[in-house]
Amino acid sequence: MNWQGFWDGDHPIYVNARHRQIHDETLAHEISAEIKKPDMIVLDYACGEATEAHRVAEKCATLFLSDGAATVREKLNKRYQTNNKIIVQSPEDTAQVMDGTIDLIIVNSLLQYLTRDETKKVLADLHKKLKPEGCLLIGDVIAPDVSALTDANALLWFGFMHGFFFAALGGLFRTLFSDYRKIRGALGLTTWREDEFLSLLAQTGFKAQRRKKNFGHNQARMTFEAIKSF
Numbered sequence: 001m002n003w004q005g006f007w008d009g010d011h012p013i014y015v016n017a018r019h020r021q022i023h024d025e026t027l028a029h030e031i032s033a034e035i036k037k038p039d040m041i042v043l044d045y046a047c048g049e050a051t052e053a054h055r056v057a058e059k060c061a062t063l064f065l066s067d068g069a070a071t072v073r074e075k076l077n078k079r080y081q082t083n084n085k086i087i088v089q090s091p092e093d094t095a096q097v098m099d100g101t102i103d104l105i106i107v108n109s110l111l112q113y114l115t116r117d118e119t120k121k122v123l124a125d126l127h128k129k130l131k132p133e134g135c136l137l138i139g140d141v142i143a144p145d146v147s148a149l150t151d152a153n154a155l156l157w158f159g160f161m162h163g164f165f166f167a168a169l170g171g172l173f174r175t176l177f178s179d180y181r182k183i184r185g186a187l188g189l190t191t192w193r194e195d196e197f198l199s200l201l202a203q204t205g206f207k208a209q210r211r212k213k214n215f216g217h218n219q220a221r222m223t224f225e226a227i228k229s230f
Ligand SMILES: C[S@@+](CC[C@H](N)C(=O)[O-])C[C@H]1O[C@@H](n2cnc3c(N)ncnc32)[C@H](O)[C@@H]1O
Pocket: 007, 008, 027, 045, 046, 047, 048, 049, 066, 067, 068, 069, 072, 091, 107, 108, 109, 110, 113
């Protein structure tokens, strides 16, 4: 199995329902805080199940939810079929969106599953979709020195803070025997040094900086803010 097959399958990346709920609520809250005007067009690329996306949609004019996995899109379509601000897309649909029309794009927790060349293509494609001065926020980028142990600690702490510590412990134990670990062992995760990623963003046409705070719970990972500059 590869990452594509993994995301299309029934993958237990959350340790329980509370973990998913808190994760999705946190992310929806953080994305909403980026929406400064109600007429903004927003794209959440590689959005996952985004169970709290209706909260984000309340803050903007249109919210595109784009994900590569057909099973994820099926769930999104069911969940948001009556929300007229949300448009569910495949990456191929997103490629058809008119260039220069999106104000804000979020890409959270995707790049570690892409090759370097795939990342370059995604960044270039998304750059085209942004309005001049539009903003791309890329979260959860992993630096080479961040180990799986650091990720495990961050999850346990998140669980402790939100009342699912023992479920997080059990989830980490199950991960040892999971498809995730097998694929991660076989394919690895792609990591980026901060300076290397900033230079890629500059080459792609962005004025970029690393933010102090990462999206989500794991502060060992990095979030970059990239403004379309040419
Ligand atoms: C770790 S989840 C992140 C979900 C969400 N952004 C979050 O932070 O909770 C990664 C998501 O990326 C999607 N994905 C993987 N490869 C993709 C690609 N090349 N293009 C678009 N989506 C992709 C997967 O289907 C999965 O839903």
